[in-house]
Amino acid sequence: MPGPAPYVKVLDIEQTLAELQEMVDHLQQERNDLEIALTTAIEHGDAIESQLETANRQLQQEVRERLTVERQLRDLVATITQKSRDLEVVLQTITEHADQIDLQWLGRYIEAENDARQDSLTGLANRRMLDEAIAREWKRARREQQPLCMLVCDVDHFKDYNDRYGHPAGDDCLRALSELLRGVLRREGDLAARYGGEEFVLLLPNTDLAGGRLVANHIMERLSGTPLLHEGSPFGVLTLSIGVAACLPQDDDQGTLFAETDRLLYLAKQQGRNRIAA
Amino acid sequence: MKSLEGDGYKVDFDSGDSSIRLAGSLRLGGLSEYAPISQLLDESLDGRSTLTVDLTGLEFLNSSGIATLSKFVINARNRKDCALTIRGSNAIPWQGKSLNNLKRLMPALELVFD
Incomplete structure (x- = not known):
């Protein structure tokens, strides 16, 4: 193909x-x-x-x-x-x-x-504290209708003591007396104060006159138990005159108790010192 | 010796002895009145490796005074270059607690009580 x-x-x-x-x-x-x-x-x-x-x-x-x-x-x-x-x-x-x-x-x-x-010399309450205590205890005694007792103690012939032994010895004497007064107070509410000079006040709440007299006797006993020589005093030792008063406060006149105690102290002085007048 | 003196107080800074002594009763009103003392305290730290603050004669110090002292201790702590000693007295009630509190601000602070 x-x-x-x-x-x-x-x-x-x-x-x-x-x-x-x-x-x-x-x-x-x-x-x-x-x-x-x-x-x-x-x-x-x-x-x-x-x-x-x-x-x-x-x-x-x-x-x-x-x-x-x-x-x-x-x-x-x-x-x-x-x-x-x-x-x-x-x-x-x-x-x-x-x-x-x-x-x-x-x-x-x-x-x-x-x-x-406080009194700077003795350590006791001073006049201010005493005044406050009197006001307080007076009100309380009036409210509770309890007796309030006061003792005012004054050292006899203290000016002669100072003149004879000198002021430092006088201060020692006041301190010793303060210790003695402090020692006789046993209850919490009792107060010992130096009112001024050689004058002391004891304020005893809830104490009647008999109780106050007991405290005063106690002071005298203690003082004679530890005699402090004071040749310028007719007693030959340091002595105290004490006024004691007690009352049931009825009014606001709290000065009446001190006035009465002071009057009794004066009476003790008038009566020959070295004693208690109540 | 550099000194400051006022009503009831004296501050002596002896640079030779590295010591500053506060004595008397310091009751100035507020930090502004304490400013000259504060300044002298801070100056006493300058260029010094040790400093003794002697408070044994400082009987009273008010709150502004302790605040000034606290600020001084904080300043000394922050500078970190001066060993600080504070001498106090047990016989002065405020010093016990207050000076011990300063040690909390500066743990390295040496406290000596006479």
């Missing part, structure tokens, strides 16, 4: 060539596209990398700044904590100091109050 004619063969080859050329063009186009895509991808990668690098640098800077701020804040907190602790201690120091000073003042106040109510 005869093959195709040569003319046909040439056409086939041309067509094949055209198809190949088309394929080459297509491949060329694809290669170019791929090259562009690759370049784009590489450039894009570079851009991303650069952007990431910048972001990373910024983040690192931020971290450094934050760490610095954190350190500063920590220092600030430590300083504030220390200052707060200091303030607490200072506050406590000032408060406790103020309390101590209050106590110191209170002690001095009590001391001053005692001084104001």
Whole structure:
């Protein structure tokens, strides 16, 4: 069988060539596209990398700044904590100091109050404290209808004693008598006071005249039991004259009890001293 | 010797002896009136490695005074360059508790009671 004619063969080859050329063009186009895509991808990668690098640098800077701020804040907190602790201690120091000073003042106040109510020579109650006690006990005795008793004791010939033995000896004598008077009082409410000079007052709540006379006798016994030499006295020793009075208070006139006791003391003096007048 | 003197009190700073002595009765009104004493106390710390504050003759100190003393102790502690000693007296009632409290502000503070 005869093959195709040569003319046909040439056409086939041309067509094949055209198809190949088309394929080459297509491949060329694809290669170019791929090259562009690759370049784009590489450039894009570079851009991303650069952007990431910048972001990373910024983040690192931020971290450094934050760490610095954190350190500063920590220092600030430590300083504030220390200052707060200091303030607490200072506050406590000032408060406790103020309390101590209050106590110191209170002690001095009590001391001053005692001084104001105490006779500095004998340590007995002074006139001020006696007046307060009389006012208080008078009211109580009136309210409870209990007797109130008073003794007024005066040292006989005391001016002669001072002149003969000197004032320091006179002071010693008054101190010894104060001890004696303090010693005869046994109940809590009883009060011994130095009224002035060589005159002493004993105030005995809830005590009638008989009770007061007993206390006066007790004083006389004690005094004669421990005699103090007094060459200027007709008795040769130191003696006391004592007025004793008691009453059931009926009114506000608290001065009547002292007036009566003082009158009796005067009577004891008039009758020759060294005695009790009740 | 540098001194401050007022009604009932005296403050003597002896730089040769490294000591500052407060004596008498300090009852100034408020921190502003204590400022000269506070300044002298702080000056006494300058360039000194040891300092003795003698309070054995300070009979009375009011609340503003103890506040001034507290601030001085805090200042000495913060400077860290001066060993501080405070001498007090057992015969003065306020000193027992108040001076011991100052030690809480400055644990390195040396307290000596006569």
